[in-house]
Amino acid sequence: MVDEVPPAVQARVYRAAGITAWPTRSHEHGRDYDEKALAIYRELENEHDVAWALIQLAAQWIGEKGGYEAAGPVCREGLAMLREMEDEAGVAQALNVLGELARTDGHEELARGYYEEALSIARAIGDRLREVLQLQNLGLLAQRVEAYGEAEAWFREAVVAAGDLGNRYTVAHALKSLVGAYARTRPERAARLIGAGERVFDELGALPDRGDREVFEENKVAAREELGEEAFAAALARGRAMSVEEAVAFALEEGEDP
Numbered sequence: 001m002v003d004e005v006p007p008a009v010q011a012r013v014y015r016a017a018g019i020t021a022w023p024t025r026s027h028e029h030g031r032d033y034d035e036k037a038l039a040i041y042r043e044l045e046n047e048h049d050v051a052w053a054l055i056q057l058a059a060q061w062i063g064e065k066g067g068y069e070a071a072g073p074v075c076r077e078g079l080a081m082l083r084e085m086e087d088e089a090g091v092a093q094a095l096n097v098l099g100e101l102a103r104t105d106g107h108e109e110l111a112r113g114y115y116e117e118a119l120s121i122a123r124a125i126g127d128r129l130r131e132v133l134q135l136q137n138l139g140l141l142a143q144r145v146e147a148y149g150e151a152e153a154w155f156r157e158a159v160v161a162a163g164d165l166g167n168r169y170t171v172a173h174a175l176k177s178l179v180g181a182y183a184r185t186r187p188e189r190a191a192r193l194i195g196a197g198e199r200v201f202d203e204l205g206a207l208p209d210r211g212d213r214e215v216f217e218e219n220k221v222a223a224r225e226e227l228g229e230e231a232f233a234a235a236l237a238r239g240r241a242m243s244v245e246e247a248v249a250f251a252l253e254e255g256e257d258p
């Protein structure tokens with residue numbers, strides 16, 4: 001039956017299956033689907049789709065040990081093709097994937113270079129979604145070296161941009177990222193932001209990006225340890241009671257927490 005479907009349609013189905021597998025940590029299934037899509041696009045000599053399929057395939061290694069070495073060459077092949085095509089959105093996406101592969105595999109300085117170039121491109125072309133992603137990623141790098149003031153600045157900028165974008169998933173992700181700046185210094189605020197973000201993810205039936213789940217969980221554990229179980233649960237509940245708009249406004253408030 002599959003053989004009766006036109007190859008271009010088969011490739012789109014495989015790519016969609018790869019995208020579906022990505023958030024669930026089904027690495028092997030995702031790579032299998034993406035490799036099938038890539039093979040078809042190569043046979044069809046569709047260079048643009050080949051480039052994007054390479055990037056999507058590389059993303060399946062995000063968060064895996066050795067992922068940068070394994071998938072970096074795949075992503076760089078796609079990046080070079082997209083640069084030649086002058087597809088700036090594609091270039092920004094490829095740089096983001098390279099940054100995520102590097103960051104989650106312990107190559108922070110490499111990641112910073114990729115993120116900064118991707119952010120510059122995203123701002124130049126008005127791509128707010130990829131701008132939010134890079135702001136969050138740069139914040140995560142700052143958090144990793146305990147530069148919490150710098151992390152807060154990046155994360156707050158991400159919350160503003162995500163709020164302007166109006167995508168609930170992106171807003172929830174930005175809120176959960178901002179937790180990293182507060183988990184050890186303002187745990188009450190952190191717990192409320194965790195609750196607000198988790199409520200949105202639950203309503204969407206979604207999970208945070210695969211490369212960020214571990215650090216999000218570490219932030220949650222830190223805030224719980226600082227507050228104590230009972231106070232943490234109460235703050236979490238207060239956060240879950242917020243609307244998205246209320247959560248964004250709360251995240252950007254200055255001064256002491258109410």
